[in-house]
Amino acid sequence: xxxxxxxxxxxxxxxxxxxxxxxxxxxxxxxxxxxxxxxxxxxxxxxxxxxxxxxxxxxxxxxxxxxxxxxxxxxxxxxxxxxxxxxxxxxxxxxxxxxxxxxxxxxxxxxxxxxxxxxxxxxxxxxxxxxxxxxxxxxxxxxxxxxxxxxxxxxxxxxxxxxxxxxxxxxxxxxxxxxxxxxxxxxxxxxxxxxxxxxxxxxxxxxxxxxxxxxxxxxxxxxxxxxxxxxxxxxxxxxxxxxxxxxxxxxxxxxxxxxxxxxxxxxxxxxxxxxxxxxxxxxxxxxxxxxxxxxxxxxxxxxxxxxxxxxxxxxxxxxxxxxxxxxxxxxxxxxxxxxxxxxxxxxxxxxxxxxxxxxxxxxxxxxxxxxxxxxxxxxxxxxxxxxxxxxxxxxxxxxxxxxxxxxxxxxxxxxxxxxxxxxxxxxxxxxxxxxxxxxxxxxxxxxxxxxxxxxxxxxxxxxxxxxxxxxxxxxxx
Amino acid sequence: xxxxxxxxxxxxxxxxxxxxxxxxxxxxxxxxxxxxxxxxxxxxxxxxxxxxxxxxxxxxxxxxxxxxxxxxxxxxxxxxxxxxxxxxxxxxxxxxxxxxxxxxxxxxxxxxxxxxxxxxxxxxxxxxxxxxxxxxxxxxxxxxxxxxxxxxxxxxxxxxxxxxxxxxxxxxxxxxxxxxxxxxxxxxxxxxxxxxxxxxxxxxxxxxxxxxxxxxxxxxxxxxxxxxxxxxxxxxxxxxxxxxxxxxxxxxxxxxxxxxxxxxxxxxxxxxxxxxxxxxxxxxxxxxxxxxxxxxxxxxxxxxxxxxxxxxxxxxxxxxxxxxxxxxxxxxxxxxxxxxxxxxxxxxxxxxxxxxxxxxxxxxxxxxxxxxxxxxxxxxxxxxxxxxxxxxxxxxxxxxxxxxxxxxxxxxxxxxxxxxxxxxxxxxxxxxxxxxxxxxxxxxxxxxxxxxxxxxxxxxxxxxxxxxxxxxxxxxx
Numbered sequence: 001x002x003x004x005x006x007x008x009x010x011x012x013x014x015x016x017x018x019x020x021x022x023x024x025x026x027x028x029x030x031x032x033x034x035x036x037x038x039x040x041x042x043x044x045x046x047x048x049x050x051x052x053x054x055x056x057x058x059x060x061x062x063x064x065x066x067x068x069x070x071x072x073x074x075x076x077x078x079x080x081x082x083x084x085x086x087x088x089x090x091x092x093x094x095x096x097x098x099x100x101x102x103x104x105x106x107x108x109x110x111x112x113x114x115x116x117x118x119x120x121x122x123x124x125x126x127x128x129x130x131x132x133x134x135x136x137x138x139x140x141x142x143x144x145x146x147x148x149x150x151x152x153x154x155x156x157x158x159x160x161x162x163x164x165x166x167x168x169x170x171x172x173x174x175x176x177x178x179x180x181x182x183x184x185x186x187x188x189x190x191x192x193x194x195x196x197x198x199x200x201x202x203x204x205x206x207x208x209x210x211x212x213x214x215x216x217x218x219x220x221x222x223x224x225x226x227x228x229x230x231x232x233x234x235x236x237x238x239x240x241x242x243x244x245x246x247x248x249x250x251x252x253x254x255x256x257x258x259x260x261x262x263x264x265x266x267x268x269x270x271x272x273x274x275x276x277x278x279x280x281x282x283x284x285x286x287x288x289x290x291x292x293x294x295x296x297x298x299x300x301x302x303x304x305x306x307x308x309x310x311x312x313x314x315x316x317x318x319x320x321x322x323x324x325x326x327x328x329x330x331x332x333x334x335x336x337x338x339x340x341x342x343x344x345x346x347x348x349x350x351x352x353x354x355x356x357x358x359x360x361x362x363x364x365x366x367x368x369x370x371x372x373x374x375x376x377x378x379x380x381x382x383x384x385x386x387x388x389x390x391x392x393x394x395x396x397x398x399x400x401x402x403x404x405x406x407x408x409x410x411x412x413x414x415x416x417x418x419x420x421x422x423x424x425x426x427x428x429x430x431x432x433x434x435x436x437x438x439x440x441x442x443x444x445x446x447x448x449x450x451x452x453x454x455x456x457x458x459x460x461x462x463x464x465x466x467x468x469x470x471x472x473x474x475x476x477x
Numbered sequence: 478x479x480x481x482x483x484x485x486x487x488x489x490x491x492x493x494x495x496x497x498x499x500x501x502x503x504x505x506x507x508x509x510x511x512x513x514x515x516x517x518x519x520x521x522x523x524x525x526x527x528x529x530x531x532x533x534x535x536x537x538x539x540x541x542x543x544x545x546x547x548x549x550x551x552x553x554x555x556x557x558x559x560x561x562x563x564x565x566x567x568x569x570x571x572x573x574x575x576x577x578x579x580x581x582x583x584x585x586x587x588x589x590x591x592x593x594x595x596x597x598x599x600x601x602x603x604x605x606x607x608x609x610x611x612x613x614x615x616x617x618x619x620x621x622x623x624x625x626x627x628x629x630x631x632x633x634x635x636x637x638x639x640x641x642x643x644x645x646x647x648x649x650x651x652x653x654x655x656x657x658x659x660x661x662x663x664x665x666x667x668x669x670x671x672x673x674x675x676x677x678x679x680x681x682x683x684x685x686x687x688x689x690x691x692x693x694x695x696x697x698x699x700x701x702x703x704x705x706x707x708x709x710x711x712x713x714x715x716x717x718x719x720x721x722x723x724x725x726x727x728x729x730x731x732x733x734x735x736x737x738x739x740x741x742x743x744x745x746x747x748x749x750x751x752x753x754x755x756x757x758x759x760x761x762x763x764x765x766x767x768x769x770x771x772x773x774x775x776x777x778x779x780x781x782x783x784x785x786x787x788x789x790x791x792x793x794x795x796x797x798x799x800x801x802x803x804x805x806x807x808x809x810x811x812x813x814x815x816x817x818x819x820x821x822x823x824x825x826x827x828x829x830x831x832x833x834x835x836x837x838x839x840x841x842x843x844x845x846x847x848x849x850x851x852x853x854x855x856x857x858x859x860x861x862x863x864x865x866x867x868x869x870x871x872x873x874x875x876x877x878x879x880x881x882x883x884x885x886x887x888x889x890x891x892x893x894x895x896x897x898x899x900x901x902x903x904x905x906x907x908x909x910x911x912x913x914x915x916x917x918x919x920x921x922x923x924x925x926x927x928x929x930x931x932x933x934x935x936x937x938x939x940x941x942x943x944x945x946x947x948x949x950x951x952x953x954x
Contacts, residue, residue, distance in 0.1 A: 017871075082954065087915075089894040100884060102894035107874060109907070193900075212689040216849065216901050219908065372693060378927075389933055394494075397584060397924060404927040407577060416952045417564040417579035419925040423670075424693050430586070430922040431696065437952070438564075438923075445907040446915075447874060448896040450855075450881040456866055470954075475893045475914070477559065477947075 004177075005142070005185040011172025012111040012140035013191050018170040020108055020138055023459070026167065028075045031136060033163035035071035038064055038127060041159055045152055049121045052149040054289045059255065060122070067122040070129045070414055074136035077437040083137075084460050085446065086471035100451050103461045106444035108138030109219070110193030113186045115207070117198040118148035118291055119258040119349075125149070126156040126176060129414070129435050130196035130221075135174070137443035139194070143176045144183040146199075148291055187211050187220075194443055197222040198260075198434065201347070201425045208428050221442050222428035223421065225260045225347055226375035226401075228409045231368065231392050232268040235382035236406075244380055245277035248353070249285065251408035253327055256288035257351035258295070261376050261409040264353055265345075267367050271331065271357035275315045278329050278355065282316035287324035288351045296325050299350030303328050306354070309343040311336025315355060331355040334363040338370060345370070361388060368395040373423030373430070376402045376409035401426050401433070481654075482619070482662040488649025489588040489617035490668050495647040497585055497615055500936075503644065505552045508613060510640035512548035515541055515604060518636055522629055526598045529626040531766045536732065537599070544599040547606045547891055551613035554914040560614075561937050562923065563948035577928050580938045583921035585615030586696070587670030590663045592684070594675040595625035595768055596735040596826075602626070603633040603653060606891070606912050607673035607698075612651070614920035616670070620653045621660040625768055664688050664697075671920055674699040675737075675911065678824070678902045685905050698919050699905035700898065702737045702824055703852030703878075705886045708845065708869050709745040712859035713883075721857055722754035725830070726762065728885035730804055733765035734828035735772070738853050738886040741830055742822075744844050748808065748834035752792045755806050755832065759793035764801035765828045773802050776827030780805055783831070786820040788813025792832060808832040811840040815847060822847070838865060845872040850900030850907070853879045853886035878903050878910070 038045075042064045049060050077083055084105045091101040112134040117124040124130075126143050134141050145153035157176035164174050177186060187195050187210050195211060195218065197204050204222035211220045232244060251263050268274055290296040306312060312332045320326035328351065337344050337356050344354065358364040371377070377400040381389045389405075396403050401422025412420060418436030421427035427434065432442045449457055460467040471477070515522075519541045526537050554560055561582045568578040589611040594601040601607075603620050611618050622630035634653035641650050654663060664672050664687050672688060672695065674681050681699035688697045709721060728740050745751055767773040783789060789809045797803035805828065814821050814833050821831065835841040848854070854877040858866045866882075873880050878899025889897060895913030898904040904911065909919045926934055937944040948954070 076952065080952075087894040089890065089892045097888060097890075099890045099892060100881075102890060102892060104894040104896050110875070208689070208694070212685070217685070217905065218901070219906065393933060398587070400924065402925045402927060403929070404577075405929040405933065407928045411574060413566065413574075413576045413579060415566040415576060415579060416949055417566040417581040417925055419581050419923045421923075423922075424695070428694065429696065431919075433923060442908075445900075446896045446898075446910060447877065448879045448894055450879060451884045452880070452882040456870060456882065472893055475553065475557075 005182045005189060008142045008175040008177050009111055009186070009189045009191050012142050012175065015170035015172035016111055016140040019140060019173055022138070024078050024081065027136065027138065028078050029167045030164060030169055031071045031075040031078070031132065033167050034127065034160050035068035037159045037163040038068040045155060048152040048155060049149060052152055053121055053291050055255070063120060063122040066414065067127050070123065070132045073414055073437055074132045074440060077440055078136050081467045082470045083440055083444065084467055086460060086467055088471055088473045090474055102448050102450055103452065103457060104446055104448040105458065105460055106446050109443050109445055110139060111191060112139045112141050112443055113192050113195045114141055114143040115183065115195070115197040115199060116143065116146045116153070118146050118295070119255065121149040121152050122156070124198045126153045127160055128198070129439055130198065133439035134196065134443045137440040139443045140173045142186060144186055145176050145178045150178060184210060188214060190216065192218060194219045195221065196434065196442065199224070201225055204428065219442070220428050221432060221434060223260065223434045224425040224427065226422070226426050227264045227345065227347055227371060228261055228374055228376045229265040229267055229371050230263045230378045230380065231364065232266065232274065233379070233381040233385045233388055234269055235385050236380040237268060237270060237273050239382055241273045242277050245274055245281055247408055249278065249281050251410045252353045253285065253288060253351045254410045256290050256325065258291060258349055259410050261412060263378070263409055264347060265356055266353065267356040267358065267364060269358045269361060269364050271355050275331050275355055279316040282318055282327055282329050285318035285327040287318055287320050287326050289324045290350055295349065299325055299348060299352065302346060302348050303352045306330065306344060306346060306348070309340045311340065312344065325350050327351040329353055329355060331357055334358040334367050338366065341370060365391065365395070368392055371399055373399050373426040375420060375422055375426045376400060376404060378404035378407070378409055380406055399423055482659045482666060485619045485652040485654055486588055486663070486666045486668050489619050489652065492647035492649035493588055493617040496617060496650055499615070501555050501558065504613065504615065505555050506644045507641060507646055508548045508552040508555070508609065510644050511604065511637050512545035514636045514640040515545040515548070522632060525629040525632060526626060529629055530598055530768050532732070540597060540599040543891065544604050547600065547609045550891055550914055551609045551917060554917055555613050558944045559947045560917055560921065561944055563937060563944055565948055565950045567951055579925050579927055580929065580934060581923055581925040582935065582937055583923050586920050586922055587616060588668060589616045589618050589920055590669050590672045591618055591620040592660065592672070592674040592676060593620065593623045593630070595623050596732065598626040598629050599633070601675045603630045604637055605675070606916055607675065610916035611673065611920045614917040616920045617650045619663060621663055622653050622655045627655060661687060665691060667693070669695060671696045672698065673911065673919065676701070678702055681905065696919070697905050698909060698911060700737065700911045701902040701904065703899070703903050704741045704822065704824055704848060705738055705851055705853045706742040706744055706848050707740045707855045707857065708841065709743065709751065710856070710858040710862045710865055711746055712862050713857040714745060714747060714750050716859055718750045719754050722751055722758055724885055726755065726758050728887045729830045730762065730765060730828045731887045733767050733802065735768060735826055736887050738889060740855070740886055741824060742833055743830065744833040744835065744841060746835045746838060746841055748832050752808050752832055756793040759795055759804055759806050762795035762804040764795055764797050764803050766801045767827055772826065776802055776825060776829065779823060779825050780829045783807065783821060783823060783825070786817045788817065789821065802827050804828040806830055806832060808834055811835040811844050815843065818847060842868065842872070845869055848876055850876050850903040852897060852899055852903045853877060853881060855881035855884070855886055857883055876900055
């Protein structure tokens, strides 16, 4: 089903012209059909994904469920109908100037280009959250498969097309393309209306620049990652240094540290107590199988570069073997960190993290201020912490999409309240989430109809539409 | 009160750190204080604006009321509290994986840079809708004054600072800067968090490119204009050619044609009946006083270039005099228009417009398809029009922020339902409006707090917060 980019986009435009007229119930049917196909094909998909990504079976099985769950949550979001954002102002000729009848709702953007991630072949892959939310929003999709797992991506693409056919979707509504060049053609295609991307800051920035250089720029939703700094108060160290060290290690090794929510930095005043616990725990940890050789090579070289930063010391490395990546925790003083920010403040894809040791609360605050946009951040603290958590929070609010308290940032709930994004480089558009029910809002835009009779309006705006129950009318909801 | 860009932004950051902690009631107080100052100073402001813009007294007086009205509408939007977009998922340990407590709301972006327009010294100026919505959103503002009306802009800036002082706002919350270079420094300043702009496609694109070249890109909300094509069905011509011609002329001369919502193109099958009416009406029209000599010179030269496009014919010009712009309507066949799109499809700032004469319904549809993003578009039709309006509508929906039926696009209601924006170049972000109550959403972004105790959360997220009445909790609202 691979097609040339131009053909894929043109077919998607034709399909979209039909799909945009679908009633919500049919879209819900499509989303459920894809979810069912994913669940039904789990045992065929997982072995292929295992071979391509080296991720373990249980994780990949869980991830298929997460992917199908995203389609089912999106079906709920469509059923909910608040995403239509209906706002109506009735005609009022008594006002100066007289107010015409205005009926506003959102409509789908059109054809969306999607770039999935290497680290989640299902949940952020061809049938990931971006695809689920674009289809839920009423858009057609052209998906560029990630070169890290082409075979399972193609299988998932075919499976989605089968699901689409089974509910009578127009041909071309969902298609996949492959190759770097095809991806660049996609974002430059004049008929494309938005792009969603999950991946590295480097790759995301290249797409961002290409999209903004278009004659007609379009929305680009890039989720580019995060350093996800976690701060620990003295009281928390006193109360539970070992539990914090265990939690940190578990979080940085979840998925072999290949999560965009991995806490790359742990920051504390008097971090030596944490380092002491970590040195024992890390030394006893197992080496981690990464996605592929290239990924592991990159991990190892960035780790080594960071270890050579002035003032950086190894806390511990896990045993290593010939093929897998060793878990590494290193530490640096706050002063050295701030002096060598460029080398020390890097995102490492893999099971490596840094403990920053602060000599004072003031240094801790200075470190907090030194981070820029991040998907997540967090604080481990205690009730008797005085004002430090509040002070940290006011800084972290300014750079984070999500802030966690006494938990770890890995393990992302796919829900209504979730926000996965944040100031650049966490995302290229801090106003939207790429995970959770509200992710579909990225692919709809408002339009307002002035003075139109019911018969010409979209059904949700008719005077007797059931969707008006969630509408704002004359300013009131 | 002019200050250097760097000083203005730094002071604004300091002010924002205080302002962001303000309760909604204090923000509402500030917005009302500015509105009151504007209304109170009307008789001082209008003569200065008249001298600088040549706009007539009644229009400018009305515009002051429109500007103060925008601040009052924003105060209503803040009081409404739905802009907080509170979404809460309660902890649920029974789920796989267990779901943590997630509390999400929006927060202000920070310091916003604002570039006002030349054609509305008040409503889209220093105290325009962008300023009102950024302040309502909880942001500090640094405003670059438009060189077309520096004196009245400075007066309005000082007046806003007085209003801010009167309610105890922190110094630096509102400031103005001037000059092209200062404006460029503003959009490149590392502490700026968003930019709003109303102006030309050319100027807006230059800012767009500069902002996207930043190391840390930020949201840019540019409202760049529109060609605002209006289509007329045969039945409508048969029923009311003269009324349509009158309405069109009134719309293209409102504000001397210097509105971004001016209908630049009137398109019909058998437009000769319209041209016949227009030739009489336009010939009798008065010449129009434009903003300044430069604006008029630009208008005249683009008009003359368009008149020289192959197949373009003059319908009529109003009398001209030595100083003012003549009203001009020209006409071209659909075939010639499509053949000479680059020359014929231009936005003219001023009282000039084009009638496109189609030989068939198919040509009319082809013309509709030839337009790209526009703030507004519209149709004049009749009940017995068969399928043409619906067919046109499906095309116009794809390019328009607003579509009007049997009315004209000029005269923009500032309300809850209004959408002023649309696909590029109508705006640089089609998901947001720059006019109406929802304009403040541009300057807030979601953030989610995971597992936090009430005491550390912002007040609206507390378990007993009155704002929870509009919240979505566990997926339900």
